Amino acid sequence: MATPPQVRCVLACYALLALCSLALVSGQQQNWTFQHGVASGDPLPDRVVLWTRVTWAGAAAPPSDNVELAVEVATSQDFSGELKNYKVTCTSAADWTCKLDAAGLAPAVKYYYRFTAPGGVVSPAGRFHLPYPKGDARQGRVRLAVFSCSNWGWGYFHAYGVAARYELDAWVHLGDFIYEYGPDDYPNAAARQAVRGGLQPAHEILTLADYRQRYALYRTDPSLQALSASTPTIAIWDDHETANNAWKDGFPDAPASQANITDTRRAAGVQAWHEWLPVRPSGGVAAGPSAYSELAINRTMHFGSTLSLFLTEDRLQARSSPPYVNGALYSSAGALGGAVGGVDPSKWGPAEEAKVLAVKAQTDAFAGDPNRTILGKPQVAWLKQQNDDSAAAGVTWQLFAVTTIMQDILPDPSGAVAAAKASGDTANADFWGAVWANCSSSDATVVNGTPTNAAGIHLYSTACYRRPYVGANLKFNLSDRTPGSPTGYGAFAGVVGSCRLLEASARYKVILDFDAWQGFRAERDQLLDIAAESNNAVFIAGDSHVFWASVLKKANGEVVAAEFDVSSVSSVGFEEIFPFMPVDLLAASLVAGGGFRGGLRYANTDRKGFIYLAIDGEKQHADYIGIDDHCTPAGINSSFCMAGFDRFTSLERAKRGLPNDLLRTSCLSEAERVSGTVTAAPSYARAGCSSYNGAKPTVFAFASGSTQVLAEAPRGQSYSVEQCAAAAHAAGTRLFALNPSRTRCLGSKKTSTRKQGLRAGASCSGAGRVQFYKLSRK
Numbered sequence: 001m002a003t004p005p006q007v008r009c010v011l012a013c014y015a016l017l018a019l020c021s022l023a024l025v026s027g028q029q030q031n032w033t034f035q036h037g038v039a040s041g042d043p044l045p046d047r048v049v050l051w052t053r054v055t056w057a058g059a060a061a062p063p064s065d066n067v068e069l070a071v072e073v074a075t076s077q078d079f080s081g082e083l084k085n086y087k088v089t090c091t092s093a094a095d096w097t098c099k100l101d102a103a104g105l106a107p108a109v110k111y112y113y114r115f116t117a118p119g120g121v122v123s124p125a126g127r128f129h130l131p132y133p134k135g136d137a138r139q140g141r142v143r144l145a146v147f148s149c150s151n152w153g154w155g156y157f158h159a160y161g162v163a164a165r166y167e168l169d170a171w172v173h174l175g176d177f178i179y180e181y182g183p184d185d186y187p188n189a190a191a192r193q194a195v196r197g198g199l200q201p202a203h204e205i206l207t208l209a210d211y212r213q214r215y216a217l218y219r220t221d222p223s224l225q226a227l228s229a230s231t232p233t234i235a236i237w238d239d240h241e242t243a244n245n246a247w248k249d250g251f252p253d254a255p256a257s258q259a260n261i262t263d264t265r266r267a268a269g270v271q272a273w274h275e276w277l278p279v280r281p282s283g284g285v286a287a288g289p290s291a292y293s294e295l296a297i298n299r300t301m302h303f304g305s306t307l308s309l310f311l312t313e314d315r316l317q318a319r320s321s322p323p324y325v326n327g328a329l330y331s332s333a334g335a336l337g338g339a340v341g342g343v344d345p346s347k348w349g350p351a352e353e354a355k356v357l358a359v360k361a362q363t364d365a366f367a368g369d370p371n372r373t374i375l376g377k378p379q380v381a382w383l384k385q386q387n388d389d390s391a392a393a394g395v396t397w398q399l400f401a402v403t404t405i406m407q408d409i410l411p412d413p414s415g416a417v418a419a420a421k422a423s424g425d426t427a428n429a430d431f432w433g434a435v436w437a438n439c440s441s442s443d444a445t446v447v448n449g450t451p452t453n454a455a456g457i458h459l460y461s462t463a464c465y466r467r468p469y470v471g472a473n474l475k476f477n478l479s480d481r482t483p484g485s486p487t488g489y490g491a492f493a494g495v496v497g498s499c500r501l502l503e504a505s506a507r508y509k510v511i512l513d514f515d516a517w518q519g520f521r522a523e524r525d526q527l528l529d530i531a532a533e534s535n536n537a538v539f540i541a542g543d544s545h546v547f548w549a550s551v552l553k554k555a556n557g558e559v560v561a562a563e564f565d566v567s568s569v570s571s572v573g574f575e576e577i578f579p580f581m582p583v584d585l586l587a588a589s590l591v592a593g594g595g596f597r598g599g600l601r602y603a604n605t606d607r608k609g610f611i612y613l614a615i616d617g618e619k620q621h622a623d624y625i626g627i628d629d630h631c632t633p634a635g636i637n638s639s640f641c642m643a644g645f646d647r648f649t650s651l652e653r654a655k656r657g658l659p660n661d662l663l664r665t666s667c668l669s670e671a672e673r674v675s676g677t678v679t680a681a682p683s684y685a686r687a688g689c690s691s692y693n694g695a696k697p698t699v700f701a702f703a704s705g706s707t708q709v710l711a712e713a714p715r716g717q718s719y720s721v722e723q724c725a726a727a728a729h730a731a732g733t734r735l736f737a738l739n740p741s742r743t744r745c746l747g748s749k750k751t752s753t754r755k756q757g758l759r760a761g762a763s764c765s766g767a768g769r770v771q772f773y774k775l776s777r778k
């Protein structure tokens with residue numbers, strides 16, 4: 001826009017005057033602030049939920065119980081281009097959260113949005129783009145980042161911050177977005193478990209006010225704010241959004257004093273979730289807080305012909321009770337410990353075996369009970385109908401989002417030792433063998449209470465090395481009878497008992513957890529029957545705080561789906577439950593156990609992070625992203641890819657003669673995830689430029705799938721496309737065009753800036769050809 005400078009000044013002065021007079025009339029209205037960031041969510045082809053929360057910063061009470069915000073959605077980052085205007089009312093009844101469904105938008109367009117409060121305070125800006133309608137072939141590649149289990153006290157949310165730099169179509173949170181505990185529980189500050197303090201409120205959350213305060217705290221996290229602003233959220237809840245191991249009628253771990261307020265507490269957790277997440281209730285956003293009691297949060301999000309994402313409700317509507325025996329919550333770990341915890345496995349005989357088999361019969365009866373349900377019949381029927389409908393519409397991928405893993409958790413340390421030996425890895429076989437033999441066979445000291453040997457049981461790792469014994473690789477001091485001592489006799493007896501019950505669980509395949517799908521075998525098989533009718537099925541799950549990759553088989557051995565399970569953002573994992581095993585032994589034990597019907601291919605119990613999925617018409621590629629250090633604020637800068645997997649479509653498997661299984665592949669480069677350009681077109685080399693806040697812009701070239709970094713600029717500031725172009729120019733390369741699929745061209749991209757005297761760009765011509773402009777000084 002060529003507005004002459006004088007006119008601009010006049011307009012600006014006029015605008016200032018207008019602002020001033022407004023401020024004079026109602027000056028205190030400027031005390032509305034934005035402290036919890038912005039978010040978009042539940043993207044549809046023509047609309048998206050936009051969310052923020054206003055905070056009254058004045059001394060007195062807010063002037064009324066509601067406030068109206070102006071909402072702008074624009075196609076340019078500086079809000080100067082094509083602009084749409086909306087309004088949203090935020091009310092004290094919804095804890096001053098603000099939600100609108102911004103309609104009238106189009107797929108694939110890059111949008112920016114922001115909120116303005118009365119008086120002119122402007123929120124941070126967010127961005128999003130929308131999917132094509134179900135079955136629409138223009139969609140092309142879909143990129144999702146998948147998360148689960150973000151616990152304030154257990155660490156920093158760097159996983160969010162890393163993903164905020166990526167090019168994504170959406171991020172998916174599979175539940176445990178908040179945790180309900182007080183500071184004395186998970187993590188327990190007194191036991192030095194807590195990594196991050198400042199928990200609010202400083203007690204277990206029970207009331208609506210408590211839940212709201214907890215969400216408000218979490219939403220101050222800068223990494224969560226960055227990811228929420230960068231791409232739409234798609235969320236479901238698991239148990240901790242209400243309380244641990246929630247089922248349809250209760251919270252088995254609730255304090256006794258809360259036993260009778262289950263309904264009130266559940267309503268509080270559900271309402272706060274609807275308030276604080278950019279989710280669209282089934283009745284629509286316009287219904288406002290009256291829709292915030294909805295339990296049926298199951299819904300489907302479509303991404304053109306590429307993908308249908310089925311989101312399930314796994315906790316509050318239909319889930320069966322955890323098993324009780326004689327009025328007490330049943331624990332198979334406790335039962336196994338009682339059966340064989342006192343006896344060295346080398347001395348187990350028929351008596352021990354009979355006891356273990358009795359426990360197994362009990363656990364199998366619970367897990368195999370055909371009446372035990374997570375989703376319930378109506379939701380299973382709905383899932384089947386959604387799957388059939390998506391498959392019939394020709395959508396390539398049916399992606400099932402559940403909260404808990406479909407896998408069986410059956411760590412088998414002896415099996416890991418044997419597998420290492422069989423593969424020729426004698427170093428690990430010897431070391432792990434000694435660890436496990438020491439751990440499970442120091443019986444004399446436990447049985448009669450008299451320490452008789454050096455008890456070479458080492459404790460290896462717990463979360464963030466917070467406990468005194470951790471990291472120091474300490475042995476137990478069996479003379480130390482101080483209650484609660486982490487290296488004393490009591491802890492020793494507990495560890496030895498744990499090792500033995502684990503050995504029993506592995507040998508006899510006794511499950512230790514009834515909360516995940518392994519405790520609901522009948523309904524799990526129903527889901528696999530549904531998946532068998534998909535065009536191509538993949539499950540994603542969280543909850544376990546471990547990364548898993550697997551294929552899911554029906555009872556007849558037929559592989560019907562892949563499963564990609566994400567570890568936690570921060571919640572402590574198996575390292576805290578099994579500190580007596582080195583982490584690589586733990587991972588190898590899980591794989592040796594085989595998981596569900598022998599389909600487990602990979603486990604990592606060591607890292608926090610997320611899964612990046614790049615999904616197209618040929619394959620789902622999954623990168624397992626680990627965070628180097630979630631224990632300190634500085635860790636945000638360092639992540640790495642631990643493993644990459646491909647799941648090809650049935651068509652591609654047939655074409656390429658591939659097995660019906662996961663393929664372990666190399667990871668994509670960070671530059672590919674950031675730019676969104678994943679595969680190189682075969683016929684020409686490409687160059688790209690990535691730019692994101694606080695990191696270096698990287699210029700890179702593609703040639704047949706390989707990525708070569710051509711140049712880098714310094715970290716520590718934001719870079720514009722022009723600055724990237726300058727770096728590209730300095731490196732003697734050309735600017736890029738985004739062409740994420742081989743068959744189509746997204747559109748041309750041109751940039752020019754007078755200031756830097758650069759002109760660069762790329763344009764599309766013909767079917768899928770990209771022509772590059774050379775960078776030149778103007």
Ligand SMILES: *[C@@H]1O[C@H](CO)[C@@H](O)[C@H](O)[C@H]1NC(C)=O
Nearest residue numbers: 027028029030031057058059
């Ligand atoms: C904001 O509130 C403070 C009191 O906390 C008041 O002194 C100030 O005038 C208010 N500012 C505006 C712009 O209303």
Ligand SMILES: *[C@@H]1O[C@H](CO)[C@@H](O)[C@H](O)[C@H]1NC(C)=O
Nearest residue numbers: 255256257258259260261262
């Ligand atoms: C819960 O309800 C039962 C039955 O009405 C009652 O006996 C019990 O005292 C109640 N517990 C609490 C903590 O209020």
Ligand SMILES: *[C@@H]1O[C@H](CO)[C@@H](O)[C@H](O)[C@H]1NC(C)=O
Nearest residue numbers: 365366367368369370371372
């Ligand atoms: C399942 O429920 C039905 C009907 O309520 C009941 O008859 C049956 O015994 C139950 N089965 C088991 C294994 O509990």
Ligand SMILES: *[C@@H]1O[C@H](CO)[C@@H](O)[C@H](O)[C@H]1NC(C)=O
Nearest residue numbers: 282296298299300378379382
């Ligand atoms: C959720 O599932 C129920 C069945 O449990 C179904 O009636 C309902 O339509 C589903 N909700 C959505 C939004 O599809």
Ligand SMILES: *[C@@H]1O[C@H](CO)[C@@H](O)[C@H](O)[C@H]1NC(C)=O
Nearest residue numbers: 431434435438454455456458
């Ligand atoms: C096994 O225990 C012995 C002492 O009984 C100890 O010297 C050795 O280091 C232990 N080995 C491992 C791998 O923990």
Ligand SMILES: *[C@@H]1O[C@H](CO)[C@@H](O)[C@H](O)[C@H]1NC(C)=O
Nearest residue numbers: 476477478479480481482488
């Ligand atoms: C082991 O514990 C006993 C009893 O608390 C203590 O006297 C002794 O110093 C401890 N030994 C070591 C090596 O810490």
Ligand SMILES: *[C@@H]1O[C@H](CO)[C@@H](O)[C@H](O)[C@H]1NC(C)=O
Nearest residue numbers: 633634635636637694715716
């Ligand atoms: C990330 O690294 C940059 C430079 O290396 C540094 O300035 C910045 O403080 C780091 N961020 C954090 C959160 O440590």
